[in-house]
Amino acid sequence: MKSIATIVLATTILGLPTLAIAGEGWTGFYLGAHVGPTDAEVTFVGSTESDSSTAYGLQAGYNHSLSNNWVIGGELSYGTAKHSIGGDPPWDSDSIRLKFKTGYDLGTTLVYGILGYVNIDDGLDSEDGTTFGIGINYKATDTIILGGEILRDSVNFFGSDLDVTSLLFSVAYQF
Template structure:
């Protein structure tokens, strides 16, 4: 028995796959689902499930990864108290993060465009995310994003939105 435990442990360690040294360089595309919490003027607050698609490119510099991404999400949120509706949100994001091997922690910053019943408005987006490479072609990730829009359409209405997204991406 004294020899059996070290022998089994040695075999298990020798037979275990090595940690994947992920390369984040390359294009990717995917889809996501999330939840948005929008704060508008007065009592015009709302919460809704979102879904959409994204396409981007990352470049791995060893320990650090930079990239860019275009993301479009369907929101379909009717805000109470005459706050209008938010139909879609598009984000053009710059991404920078640290390569932990199969995991990537990153921050995003960029421009955002809200398509609403009150008119369209350009604002900005920023947030944090983490991605994990399941294999060379498939990545799962999560992001928390903050959107800021001022003077939506021809109104003086400001909208702030916090969204949490779960995403799946296919790397090419």
């Protein structure tokens, strides 16, 4: 299902009419919101359990266009979702990510890779880990950016591996 959603997102974004002003670039601060499906998988000793949910949150960042069509940037995001693993009642899972992004400017479209830090807090414990993924942004206007990311967060909770995969759709305003 995720691969179909990714193909639909990429086709939709790339197929949108070009509304952005050519040559505006990707340099600048932005602020936005995101939402999308998320899958959490916990590997206990000898067994694995998983749960699906919907994540939503906010992000703020800065991109800088380089002279050779490459773009570098950083983003701070907050997200939350409800998960239930092991028969437990649903609990809030909050995440804070600090992402470093490098991508290629295709005009009104930016494709990029992500590597960064994540902190996941389930209300009982807070653990640090890594996040990585890929993304695509489309400038619908000179200030409105539509996007999508596939992220993988990995942390260790109480000796168990927690991996969270998210497909996040975003809208942002570039200053």
